[in-house]
Amino acid sequence: MLNTLILGIFTFVQLNCENLFDCVHDSLKQDTEYTAESPRHWNTRKYWQKLRNISKEILSCSLENEDGITVIPDLVALCEIENDTVMHYLSQRSLLRNARYRYVMTESPDLRGIDVALLYSPMTFKLLNSYSLRISPPKGMRPTRDILYASGRVVSGDTLHIFVVHAPSRFSGKHATVPYRMTVMQRLMQSVDSIRSLHYNPKIIISGDFNDETRDESVQHLIANGMTDVSYEAKGSNGAKGTYKYMGQWSSIDHILISEGMKPLFRRCIINDQSFLLEDDTKFNGKKPFRTYQGYKYLGGFSDHLPLVASFDIEY
Numbered sequence: 001m002l003n004t005l006i007l008g009i010f011t012f013v014q015l016n017c018e019n020l021f022d023c024v025h026d027s028l029k030q031d032t033e034y035t036a037e038s039p040r041h042w043n044t045r046k047y048w049q050k051l052r053n054i055s056k057e058i059l060s061c062s063l064e065n066e067d068g069i070t071v072i073p074d075l076v077a078l079c080e081i082e083n084d085t086v087m088h089y090l091s092q093r094s095l096l097r098n099a100r101y102r103y104v105m106t107e108s109p110d111l112r113g114i115d116v117a118l119l120y121s122p123m124t125f126k127l128l129n130s131y132s133l134r135i136s137p138p139k140g141m142r143p144t145r146d147i148l149y150a151s152g153r154v155v156s157g158d159t160l161h162i163f164v165v166h167a168p169s170r171f172s173g174k175h176a177t178v179p180y181r182m183t184v185m186q187r188l189m190q191s192v193d194s195i196r197s198l199h200y201n202p203k204i205i206i207s208g209d210f211n212d213e214t215r216d217e218s219v220q221h222l223i224a225n226g227m228t229d230v231s232y233e234a235k236g237s238n239g240a241k242g243t244y245k246y247m248g249q250w251s252s253i254d255h256i257l258i259s260e261g262m263k264p265l266f267r268r269c270i271i272n273d274q275s276f277l278l279e280d281d282t283k284f285n286g287k288k289p290f291r292t293y294q295g296y297k298y299l300g301g302f303s304d305h306l307p308l309v310a311s312f313d314i315e316y
Helices: 044-059 084-092 178-198 217-224 260-265
Strands: 007-020 075-081 102-105 115-120 126-133 147-153 159-166 203-209 244-246 249-251 254-258 266-271 278-280 287-289 308-315
Touching: 007 044, 007 203, 007 254, 044 084, 075 159, 075 203, 084 102, 084 115, 102 126, 102 147, 115 147, 115 159, 126 178, 147 178, 159 178, 178 203, 178 217, 203 260, 217 254, 244 287, 254 308, 260 266, 260 308
Parallel strands: 007 075, 159 203
Antiparallel strands: 007 308, 075 115, 102 115, 126 147, 147 159, 203 254, 244 249, 266 308, 278 287
16 A cells, blocks of 8 residues: 655744843843843843743744644744743743743853754754854954754654854944854855755755845855745735834845755745734834834833744655
């Protein structure tokens, strides 16, 4: 009798959490902005509210499979995570506790202590390896976030190679900081090329906050080297035309890119802009992400970025 092929859904989420910090000062980091004594008056109540909000946001990225069953995301790439303590509380003490997520993360030299992380469901992603890729900054570039690499086996038996990136911001201007983001992308592609040299047509996913749009040089560098930006032109269902809104303009600086080996499995990529993740943009009209802070004013929202949700076919 012929084996019956069963296709399931595999979900990957990219989310910048907008400064998911605890309340404790780390003497080795410049994190006093998120303490009770700071102008933000960051405290335990606000911290726990932030954990609840981010966990609710992640769960809202769940999709319905062919059987009508809602399934939680299999992999969640997170940017702007402070430390291991935050990830422990997010995965074990928040609304995510029953999801039984595990995680890996970086320990970067970023001055503020910002890191990236990957939540994964051990039921659908068996972690094989993970490590950080350190960036050697060129002259004028301050220490930045490491790139996180993780590999794991999914239920089909395939191995996925995951990279999570948080590229340098445009703090001193877009054009002045292009070399900094290009340094990160070049380091990233060195690792991608190493994987390609060891594996035939590997299945690779790169995601993160690139602080650049698809047309910009850093993302184009990845595309020119065989990656496809599946988040290009992703839209929401409630008016979001990008993952981030600044001065009334939507932009997509968060991306999910895949290798040739992943393309046959790709279904679609959307922006999760459910109504509770948005608020009225009273200055520029329309909607905007419902964020935690507007300047130093506490709003109690979720994040200044919206999540990307990519879905893939997977064989059982």
